[in-house]
Amino acid sequence: MSRVLIVKFGAIGDVVMALPAAYALYQREASNSQIDWVCGPVVAPLLACYPWVRTIVADDRAILKGSAAERVRALARLWRAIGGVKYELCATLYYDARYRMVTLPLRARRKVMLSWTDRKRALLMGRHHTDEYARILLGLEDGERPLGLAPVRPENLPGSPLIRTGTRPRVVLAPAGAKNMMRDDALRRWPVENYVALASALFERDVEVVLAGGTGDLWAVPYFEGLAVTDMIGKLTLPEMLALLDDSDVMVTHDTGPLHLAGITGVGIVSIFGPTDPRGRLPQRTNTLALWGGEGFACRPCYDGRDYAPCLHNGCMRQVSVEMVVREVERMIDQKRSGRSMPPRVVTPESTVVAEL
Template sequence: MPQPSVLILKFGAIGDVIMAIPAAHALHLQGFRIDWICSPTVAPILALYPWINPILIDDRALLKGSPLAKLKVIAKMWRTLAGRHYDLVANLYYDPRYRILTLPVRATRRLMLSTTDRRFQLLPGRHHTDEYARILLNLPDHVRPTQLAPIPAPNLPPSPHPRTPGHARVILAPAGARNLLRDDLLRRWPPELYVELTRQLLAQNIEVVLIGGPDDAWITESFASLQVTNLIGKLKLPETLALLDDSDVMVTHDTGPLHLAGITRVAIVTLFGPTDPHGRLPQRPGTLALWGGEHFACRPCYDGRDFAPCPSNDCMRQITPTAVTHQILQLLQTQPNKPSLFSSVPSVIRFPPYAQ
């Protein structure tokens, strides 16, 4: 009997891909071969899992290129997929135009996300990891998965940056929240607050390391006067994972590095405002969210596509560097007992709980 197979279409972003991996793993455990159409950005992550077969697509040309460039990407994908049969083709996008990429595939069953059919919608208030699993595993809505844990990244390379002896190490990812199609400014904790947090950590004799992609270099100027290690744009994704795994605490907002940290052993402090942390936090121990804007009627304002027009980003600004430092020091007291069992749920603190 031939091995059952599934083709997953999800280029990125990093967080969405990582949150879909547990569902793919569940199919793998059922005996499925997993092929995954993905971008060059996330392919190194998927390649860490030997049971996933990445199929590369030039997403930049497809989404931002000329009409001719887009046609070339589609034609190349058709040549790659021609003659293949899958038991399931899973298009994890709402936009029906993505269906064109898998037209040559013969499939027993096809699915894609839907804004009108509840069975194929990422339902609000539920964790995206559980929702991807519910959809891919074809589960009834009332028998959905609960708190699926991240799948830890195996076979990581050595850490690219040696630790400073006698110092705790905190990783900051102060930029991010940007992809090929949009810049989600409202997700970010303001740079000046990251700078003040850095000053407080350095005063505690804590080593601070900055990470991010090449497009995040704009933020480095804010830290120019501080004694930090700047690795923004200098690491490949497996190296970033190795660095996180060898560090004590990671601090960021709702962006890709949060999900990278989720598949390592680093403790996490993450900062939320316009998006709901309950649907996005890595579902494992050692993860803490500060959710700003506790008394704002408009929070969360993200509807899955857009944010409310907001000139001030006050829900994020309510989270103070002092509060973040407090949580970091609390987590460091539990080190070196890093979280190693990828189960359980993270904690969410509705902010501000402290006297102002």
């Protein structure tokens, strides 16, 4: 049995998109591979839902943003956990050279790290991140790359934290996110005022509305004051969040962690994109839809994997109207409840072009 080490502390979306690639690596050999995963404490509960992953939890905040003494102590603890193990493959799924120190004392037959200059080790634009992670982890050539690896459903989820009563459809909104320890990607967020208007429109259609997100998303809660939403922001563990989504009809959010969590459940997804390309991020399963704003904008997509173009108005995200989202949510509810399935799709507001992924 070969042993593999993956280094991916977070963010949630990146970890979720890397999971199918890790699972393909795990299944490739008849005896299966042992997958060890160095992660941060935020995503550790998510990875614990996969019994074929052994998590090695590291203090990523201390390693990346701590003082020199804190960094040394955190690295020493991690090195003790992995230093005595011989791995067939060590995959550090980052571009930043600073992450090399994480596996400095590690013995591995092959070490792989993402690279901006080596095409074989880069996440290529226009391709789904999951497929690209698989191409890199499996050591495939361009022409051999897997296509459309589906999200890997977690095991042993708890029961839904919200008991459903009656037959009202349930829609979960994740109005914040797009922020992690290293940066705040505000340009990826659909305006919170639009989420408030969406919630009001859904109430008029007798839809139950639930707010979801992490503790860092509490800033969005006051915007919904006076609306009969069920506020679960900052109140759920990641497994509980997955259980809630699995027991809901539709999730509406932008390019952020909850979008990818929704992708590994059965909930229908209506997502809003602008500066990032949905073709590389929309979960590759049925009943997922991306509304990609900015049709006709010369700058879209402006995110190159590291930075965004200077932008003051976030016009691509604002081009997606509340009315358009309401319409797609209603369609998704009808579609799900009738038992119909549709492939992942991208819709652009101005031209109403629909492309299947």
